[in-house]
Amino acid sequence: MIHLLRQHIQNRLGDDVEGLDKVLATFEERHFKRGELVLKQGDCCTYVYYIATGCLQVFIYDADINENTRDIVTEDNWCADLTSFGSGQPSAENIKAVEPCVLLAVSRPNFQQLMQTVPQFDKVYRQILEASYANSVYRINTFVSLSALDRIKWLMDYRPKLMSRLSNKLIASYLGISQETFSRLKAKI
Amino acid sequence: MIHLLRQHIQNRLGDDVEGLDKVLATFEERHFKRGELVLKQGDCCTYVYYIATGCLQVFIYDADINENTRDIVTEDNWCADLTSFGSGQPSAENIKAVEPCVLLAVSRPNFQQLMQTVPQFDKVYRQILEASYANSVYRINTFVSLSALDRIKWLMDYRPKLMSRLSNKLIASYLGISQETFSRLKAKI
DNA sequence: TAAAAACGTTGACTTTTGTCAACGCCCTTT
DNA sequence: AAAGGGCGTTGACAAAAGTCAACGTTTTTA
Numbered sequence: 001m002i003h004l005l006r007q008h009i010q011n012r013l014g015d016d017v018e019g020l021d022k023v024l025a026t027f028e029e030r031h032f033k034r035g036e037l038v039l040k041q042g043d044c045c046t047y048v049y050y051i052a053t054g055c056l057q058v059f060i061y062d063a064d065i066n067e068n069t070r071d072i073v074t075e076d077n078w079c080a081d082l083t084s085f086g087s088g089q090p091s092a093e094n095i096k097a098v099e100p101c102v103l104l105a106v107s108r109p110n111f112q113q114l115m116q117t118v119p120q121f122d123k124v125y126r127q128i129l130e131a132s133y134a135n136s137v138y139r140i141n142t143f144v145s146l147s148a149l150d151r152i153k154w155l156m157d158y159r160p161k162l163m164s165r166l167s168n169k170l171i172a173s174y175l176g177i178s179q180e181t182f183s184r185l186k187a188k189i
Numbered sequence: 190m191i192h193l194l195r196q197h198i199q200n201r202l203g204d205d206v207e208g209l210d211k212v213l214a215t216f217e218e219r220h221f222k223r224g225e226l227v228l229k230q231g232d233c234c235t236y237v238y239y240i241a242t243g244c245l246q247v248f249i250y251d252a253d254i255n256e257n258t259r260d261i262v263t264e265d266n267w268c269a270d271l272t273s274f275g276s277g278q279p280s281a282e283n284i285k286a287v288e289p290c291v292l293l294a295v296s297r298p299n300f301q302q303l304m305q306t307v308p309q310f311d312k313v314y315r316q317i318l319e320a321s322y323a324n325s326v327y328r329i330n331t332f333v334s335l336s337a338l339d340r341i342k343w344l345m346d347y348r349p350k351l352m353s354r355l356s357n358k359l360i361a362s363y364l365g366i367s368q369e370t371f372s373r374l375k376a377k378i
Numbered sequence: 379t380a381a382a383a384a385c386g387t388t389g390a391c392t393t394t395t396g397t398c399a400a401c402g403c404c405c406t407t408t
Numbered sequence: 409a410a411a412g413g414g415c416g417t418t419g420a421c422a423a424a425a426g427t428c429a430a431c432g433t434t435t436t437t438a
Contacts, residue, residue, distance in 0.1 A: 060330055068334035070326065083323045092330075122311075129318045134272045136325035137259065141249055141281075143332040144365045145257035148395075168416065176333045181395055183417055337425070357386065370425055372387055 001029055001052040001102050008050065008076060012127055019118035026114060027104040032097035038079075039095040045084035047105040048128075051075045054101025057170060060093050069173040071135070072098075072162060078128045085111075098170060148177045149185050156189075190218055190241040190291050197239065197265060201316055208307035215303060216293040221286035227268075228284040234273035236294040237317075240264045243290030246359065249282050258362040260324070261287075261351060267317045274300075287359060337366045338374050345378075 002024050009017060017023075027050070032038055038056060039045055049056070056079045058071040070093065073079040084091035085108065106114070114121040138158070142151050152175060156163055162171065172182035191213050198206055206212075216239070221227055227245060228234055238245070245268045247260040259282060262268040273280035274297065295303070303310040327347070331340050341364060345352055351360065361371035 060334055062334045066334075068330070070329050070333060082319070083326060086319060126315060126318070129315070129322060130271070130275060133318060133322040133325060136322060136329060137272060139329055140259050140325060140332070141257070143329070144259060144362070145249055145251045145255075167414095169414090173333070178396055179416075180397080180418085184395095187417090356384095358384090367426055368386075369388085369427080373425095376387090 001104060002027065004052045004076065005050050005104050009124060013120055013123060017120050019120055023114055023118055023121050023124075026110045027106055030103045030105050032101040032103065034097060034100050036097045037094060038097060038101075038103070039081060039091055039093070041092055041094050042090050044088060045081040045091045045093075046108050048078060048080040048082075048085060048111060049103040049105050050078055052102040052104055054097060054099045054103075055165070056101065057096045057098045058093055059096070059173070067094075067173055068176075069170065071139075072166065072170070072174055074162075074165075078132070082129070082132065098166065143176065148175065148181060149188065151175045151177075152182070152185055153189065190293060191216065193241045193265070194239050194293050198313060202309055202312060206309050208309055212303055212307055212310050212313075215299045216295055219292045219294050221290040221292065223286060223289050225286045226283060227286060227290075227292070228270060228280055228282070230281055230283050231279050233277060234270040234280045234282075235297050237267060237269040237271075237274060237300060238292040238294050239267055241291040241293055243286060243288045243292075244354070245290065246285045246287045247282055248285070248362070256283075256362055257365075258359065260328075261355065261359070261363055263351075263354075267321070271318070271321065287355065332365065337364065337370060338377065340364045340366075341371070341374055342378065 056073045059067045059069045081091040081093045172179045245262045248256045248258045270280040270282045361368045
């Protein structure tokens with residue numbers, strides 16, 4: 001699966017990336033079953049994952065033990081609790097494979113070494129950060145400015161494939177509404 | 190006001206920052222009155238601002254011309270629409286001085302030159318990104334997991350000074366609720 | 379300083395959303 | 409194949425939040 005990561009990086013930095021082989025050699029391939037936890041809250045997030053295939057849910061539990069979904073990330077994207085990963089503090093978040101997943105993982109020590117020794121990897125990291133941040137900004141704006149119905153319409157426009165790919169329960173959680181409300185509002189469109 | 194930025198950088202990178210004077214010389218000091226727009230949606234965000242003093246509101250308008258607040262940023266922090274700044278595309282967001290502000294601004298060309306010529310500036314930018322992102326993640330989690338009442342309590346804990354410093358109208362908008370609901374819920378605590 | 383505008387609160391009412399329960403369906407899993 | 413569990417939908421009701429209006433207060437601004 002490493003060729004997918006190679007392509008991902010080359011798409012962003014060009015075909016001639018110095019140190020690319022060194023970078024790729026540092027990643028470990030890890031497989032997760034549907035429903036399996038990749039990261040459990042309280043544990044430190046010691047890996048950053050490139051999703052070769054599959055789909056991850058990033059979520060926190062509220063007082064009633066509901067899963068509240070901060071993000072849903074699909075193949076050819078990166079996933080981690082970057083806050084925990086960067087600080088070394090325990091994670092407040094959980095990451096779960098909602099489909100069978102093949103992930104390519106870099107550990108924290110390896111990541112830091114790559115950052116220091118491969119300048120191009122530094123660029124990759126910045127792009128991960130920028131993309132994650134841009135995504136978050138979008139998402140916050142939907143929460144402060146849109147009704148539940150409009151958030152559904154927004155998701156249909158912005159990430160249409162998610163609608164057919166994931167369970168309604170998960171999408172409702174991603175939109176910050178109950179499963180029942182999602183079911184009812186969806187029927188109105 | 191440039192000494193505030195100097196201190197900000199030294200606090201993060203140490204007292205001996207190579208190229209610091211070059212960096213500081215690149216910033217322009219700009220003053221904004223209370224209520225003045227720093228960035229208007231549709232315009233490109235051509236500056237990144239370090240807030241020396243004051244407070245900025247980042248917001249978008251919805252269909253009813255309400256101001257929906259994505260973020261509130263106070264002195265000794267950075268503010269911009271990084272998505273627009275990075276891509277050069279028109280901004281979807283507005284930035285307004287909600288208090289009289291002194292901002293230190295770097296233009297896009299100067300920013301890019303610093304990134305290429307001063308390695309330490311690169312680190313500063315990454316820290317801005319990481320901090321902005323961490324802040325966004327927190328904020329999303331409050332929206333997907335907390336009720337309006339709990340978001341108010343969260344704000345009291347997480348950013349207590351904002352509560353006394355800003356108008357209720359603005360805080361309500363930041364929390365994604367109406368001014369009236371905020372007034373009523375606040376009375377319950 | 380006086381007028382105007384914006385703000386904060388409260389009441390009455392509407393709309394939106396959540397909760398609990400029931401039911402059929404699909405999908406595992408044994 | 410049968411049992412069990414989870415999912416998606418719907419109904420009935422409750423709770424939460426929004427809207428509109430009014431009013432006194434504070435803040436701007438002319």
